Amino acid sequence: MKQVLLDTKGNPRVQEVPAPMGRPGWVLVRTAFSLISSGTETAAIRHQSSPLISRVAAKPALAGDLAKKALKDGVGSTLDSLQERLSRTHPIGYSLSGVVEEVGEGVKGLSPGDPVVCSGADFAHHAQVVSVPRQMVVPVPTNVDFKSAAFAPVAAIAMQAVRRSGAGLGETVVVIGLGLVGMLTCQLLKRAGCTVVGMDLNPARTAAALASGAAVSVTDAQAARDAVSNMTAGLGADAVVICAATASDEPINLAAALCRERGRVVVVGDVGLGADREDFYRKELDLVMSRSLGPGRYDPAYEVGGVDYPPAYVRWTEQRNVAACLALMADGHLTVAPLNAAEMALDDAPAAYARLSEDAQTTAVLLSHGDGTSNETLTPPDRRIEMASAAPLKSGTIGAAVIGSGEFARAVVLPALNKARDFDLRGVASLHGHTASHATERFGAAYATTDPAQMLTDDSVAAVWITTTHESHAYLAIAALEAGKHVFLQKPIALTLEDAQRVVGSAAKERVLMVGFNRRFAPASRVVAEQVRAATGQKQISYRVRGDSLPDGHWLDDPERGGGRLLGEGVHFLDWMAWLLGSEPARVHATGSDAPGGTAQVLTEFADGSLGTLVYTTSGAPGTPKERVEVLADGLTAVINDFESVTFISGTSRAKTVRASGKGHAEQLAAFASALRTGERAAPDASDGARATVWAVAALESIRTRQPQDLDPANWLNA
Numbered sequence: 001m002k003q004v005l006l007d008t009k010g011n012p013r014v015q016e017v018p019a020p021m022g023r024p025g026w027v028l029v030r031t032a033f034s035l036i037s038s039g040t041e042t043a044a045i046r047h048q049s050s051p052l053i054s055r056v057a058a059k060p061a062l063a064g065d066l067a068k069k070a071l072k073d074g075v076g077s078t079l080d081s082l083q084e085r086l087s088r089t090h091p092i093g094y095s096l097s098g099v100v101e102e103v104g105e106g107v108k109g110l111s112p113g114d115p116v117v118c119s120g121a122d123f124a125h126h127a128q129v130v131s132v133p134r135q136m137v138v139p140v141p142t143n144v145d146f147k148s149a150a151f152a153p154v155a156a157i158a159m160q161a162v163r164r165s166g167a168g169l170g171e172t173v174v175v176i177g178l179g180l181v182g183m184l185t186c187q188l189l190k191r192a193g194c195t196v197v198g199m200d201l202n203p204a205r206t207a208a209a210l211a212s213g214a215a216v217s218v219t220d221a222q223a224a225r226d227a228v229s230n231m232t233a234g235l236g237a238d239a240v241v242i243c244a245a246t247a248s249d250e251p252i253n254l255a256a257a258l259c260r261e262r263g264r265v266v267v268v269g270d271v272g273l274g275a276d277r278e279d280f281y282r283k284e285l286d287l288v289m290s291r292s293l294g295p296g297r298y299d300p301a302y303e304v305g306g307v308d309y310p311p312a313y314v315r316w317t318e319q320r321n322v323a324a325c326l327a328l329m330a331d332g333h334l335t336v337a338p339l340n341a342a343e344m345a346l347d348d349a350p351a352a353y354a355r356l357s358e359d360a361q362t363t364a365v366l367l368s369h370g371d372g373t374s375n376e377t378l379t380p381p382d383r384r385i386e387m388a389s390a391a392p393l394k395s396g397t398i399g400a401a402v403i404g405s406g407e408f409a410r411a412v413v414l415p416a417l418n419k420a421r422d423f424d425l426r427g428v429a430s431l432h433g434h435t436a437s438h439a440t441e442r443f444g445a446a447y448a449t450t451d452p453a454q455m456l457t458d459d460s461v462a463a464v465w466i467t468t469t470h471e472s473h474a475y476l477a478i479a480a481l482e483a484g485k486h487v488f489l490q491k492p493i494a495l496t497l498e499d500a501q502r503v504v505g506s507a508a509k510e511r512v513l514m515v516g517f518n519r520r521f522a523p524a525s526r527v528v529a530e531q532v533r534a535a536t537g538q539k540q541i542s543y544r545v546r547g548d549s550l551p552d553g554h555w556l557d558d559p560e561r562g563g564g565r566l567l568g569e570g571v572h573f574l575d576w577m578a579w580l581l582g583s584e585p586a587r588v589h590a591t592g593s594d595a596p597g598g599t600a601q602v603l604t605e606f607a608d609g610s611l612g613t614l615v616y617t618t619s620g621a622p623g624t625p626k627e628r629v630e631v632l633a634d635g636l637t638a639v640i641n642d643f644e645s646v647t648f649i650s651g652t653s654r655a656k657t658v659r660a661s662g663k664g665h666a667e668q669l670a671a672f673a674s675a676l677r678t679g680e681r682a683a684p685d686a687s688d689g690a691r692a693t694v695w696a697v698a699a700l701e702s703i704r705t706r707q708p709q710d711l712d713p714a715n716w717l718n719a
Contacts, residue, residue, distance in 0.1 A: 004126035004349045005089040017433035018450040019381030020131035024105040031369040032146040034096035034126045037180045093126035095153035097146040115140040119153030129381045138322045141330040156321040158184035161268045161290040165239040169193035174237045177244030178205040180363040186213040199224045204361040211338035236260030249274035293318035300553040383451040390446035393460040397424040401455040404468035405430040405439040414443040422673035456483035474499035481506040490516040492571045493689030495563045500690035507686040514682040515689035517575045521664030528638045535633035541612040542630045557596040564594045571692035577612040589708035590699040602699045690716035
């Protein structure tokens, strides 16, 4: 299918990418029209086209991560990582109309063939087929055409601004910035019984605003002051809605000057917020922000999880605002006729963006996607794209495919496979076609797909890497094993005991399954193991991990998708302790919290009497090394310093530090290749993965009950 993407320089281009797959709770929509607005999307282009140093400076967290990586891995490696991240193409678009092609499991109120509107910058892209969560899809009334309907999500932004303004019958409201959102705001305020004053520096837009409901429309600040004074007998405006986009502080200070005492200023557009306190204080003005389409925006539980807000408590959510705009269109109370929107073909998207930048009179462009409104049987969207440079499997290599192209896959797995002599990267699969296509191009794969089944039926693929979100690990591993593929499965093997046991049961002897517990293969681990295993008696391990802080709503912290920190990441470190000791965990007692930002401590008794303590926290100074391991054995202490070096203390001799850098990714890849060629056991295998999952689940239960939990090796050794 075709999709509009922004390249590394911020230039829009139309590219062939694999079409998305359906999934539970989501809706596949074939697009009829998508809308390019003059504000939001052109701002995204400006950001993407800004110099590299500016984009890094705009993200302090990214700059800090790069500085730490440069100190640790060197400037060359850091620049490669940065270039990979910034070379990615970006989808764009947030407002479209189309026809339902497929509804996922659990979706109610929609059927294939229904006309709908889709919204959201994470979902409603300029693409011939989109996959959108149910909450972001609204049915279109029968008497609203597809062209008009495509404006409804943008109109909902204006509607939310009107609601935030509290404007009522007879009030005077000023709208500063008469782009697409500003013009729609004028219409809605007029319908709400308000007298509207429009202001924009562009004379063409001020003229068009008169047709959109403005009683007066002006081009400069003084004219705005005069108009408001004349219309209110010197009282001032009841409210000002700022829809402009500028870094200047002038709009917000003009708004304060135009308001009456105790008036309201609503900020919709991206404007400077350096407000002059004097006017706001003396007039006791209310300053409020209007967040996109309404309540629910940016809340993953609402948008993706489908958790609606009860109307009795939140009357107007973003979905209900879009529906209200469509109802106004159906009644003829909201029209797109005065908006100076142009219509162009999807293939002409680059010219459409250029037109918005160069033609001040055009406020929006509708991109026509061709057959989106047809009721006839349409050709199924292609979920696999072959690369022009694709070649047959290289002789003597192992065909490899990667399912999941997230940050870890791009930073570690794909670069390693691209360089490895043992493997030939055949395909990359991702939920999003553009990410699969980009990864395929950058790392030299033969094809990109959104359908993992493409790899399981590909005879050139012998081994599959699974690097998806954690809830999918078990079923994808089982599907790959049953298709006769070898599997490299990133941790964890599963999120439940039952799923872990199912994976173990599917890992037949003739197929290799290796779990991505790479710390076992790290040079520091091998150095320590050689010394510690030679010592007799019980050992004690203290393993402290400082995890990275994650954004609110990150999938790893979601119990259903990521499992949380202990189950999603802690399994790494639990497995390492069992591997080093060569003894099975027998009893676990955990305290603390696995909630985001919490600290958990997991104390484990092993069958040989050894003790292991894992402390996982996100506290501490940002520069704190991520991992520190201390192992105490008979007459020996070994300290691993963030898998960069090892310090040994033995007897009365001075401490000795040896450099041992790396976390074992390359070494594990070599071990996996060796197992595939020789048929030897590929440890860590499915039983090792199941043990770590059972262990972490027991730790979580111990935190919940505040009681120790016994562990039974039969749950993983004989699953």
